Amino acid sequence: MPASEPAEYNPRHYAPVAVTVDVVALTIRDRRLHVLIVERGVEPYAGAWALPGGFIRPDEDLAEAAVRELAEETGVATRPAHLEQLASYGGPGRDPRMRVVSIAYLAFAPDLPDPQAGTDAAAAVWHPVDDVPPLAFDHTRILADGVERARSKLEYTPLATAFAGELFTISDLRLIYESVWGTPLHAGNFHRKVLSVPGFVEGTGQTTETGGPKGGPRAKLYRAGDARLLHPALLRPAREEEIR
Amino acid sequence: MPASEPAEYNPRHYAPVAVTVDVVALTIRDRRLHVLIVERGVEPYAGAWALPGGFIRPDEDLAEAAVRELAEETGVATRPAHLEQLASYGGPGRDPRMRVVSIAYLAFAPDLPDPQAGTDAAAAVWHPVDDVPPLAFDHTRILADGVERARSKLEYTPLATAFAGELFTISDLRLIYESVWGTPLHAGNFHRKVLSVPGFVEGTGQTTETGGPKGGPRAKLYRAGDARLLHPALLRPAREEEIR
């Protein structure tokens, strides 16, 4: 915790440290998981792609800073459906200018309009996560951690609904799981499973207006339920290679 | 990410921020989960209990800083069996002196000798987590987050073995789960479950020298296996209240 000897109360007796927030903002477009990245307009790494982020301000909370940077750099003004702290990255040398400790946040949103480059950014785009160019700083690693967190949280929380709109079908939900996990799921079993988890989804009595574009009956519409945890959980197919 | 305009490269243009690490070090003593806390020797909160921690140094990684602070403040020089980043806490006002962002780490260790107060600490003790006095700063909250993380990770990782010594019996392992979760478990089912998870434990062919202090046969001794994830997971009994 803070301090030891009185001398240490004065930050100038310490090597200067800067604190930033970086945001891994995820959404689903065209059945693929996308991340919001910006083209840096300033040095270092000017011209390189990076996660949106920036220095915290003296009077704002860390999460507030994440939302603000998202809005400033990308024009994504909608508050994300879900925002959670991911992890912190602070090894010496990760920024060539000075010691920078960065708190990464993970944001989920339903499909949003195209972002607009804002302060400090030359461009801002949604990009498929499985095909991201090398990112500045250690952002490639941060993105990987964020994607893994998202995949994992889909298993035991109703977070997938944060990627969907107000109303959705079970198939919409399944496509979200398939997009995030990158794995096809058994439609019948998924259906049974979702409806059997108390509080995951809530029927509305409504159905879609038409069948799918290629046929099929109208689907029932659901909204997010009040569960905070899925019990039992929806587990990913076992990934043998990750166990050992 | 770092920086915007060149002026911002200079940290003095920003309100000063200090970065600390705090450590939630957990162990099991006398069948109860204990946390390592120190009595602060300096202001602010002098005389209050707190988690061990302190400022990071310019040339060290965050995890290194956590290990160093643990050793300096408590004399716990053994490298913990497991160390992972927990979360960061950085709201304005959490430290009365200045803006302090703290990266919390979670450490697990087998039962260690009593700690010794070191730099900046008037005392250092292992204290049962379910009976901890109010802590300085937001450390009560950090501790709660750490304990919840530990409880949760026992479900799907072989982390419980980090609380055990080199060799342990299935009953030792069960006592660890019971201590951390605060719940009695069915001995027979636990036994079956642990042995059925590939790579969780590895038989040694050895047994304890004697039966238990109150009787019973000698137990087989195991060591930690090579699994990184438990599959299938050992789930806690459902906690109805946490689901909604």
Added chain:
DNA sequence: TCGAGTTATTCTCAGCATGAGATTGACTCA
């Protein structure tokens, strides 16, 4: 208008994992 193809929803069924309880036999202590 018709037929082929698509998809939401529901079933079936075998296999595995679970919780609860009981059994066996090795060991302790008084």
Added chain:
DNA sequence: TGAGTCAATCTCATGCTGAGAATAACTCGA
């Protein structure tokens, strides 16, 4: 020596899982 303890194993009813199939509502192009 006898009562009590406890590791280890089994039984059994129940529930969840993956895989496959059936049903019926809808689309589209011919």
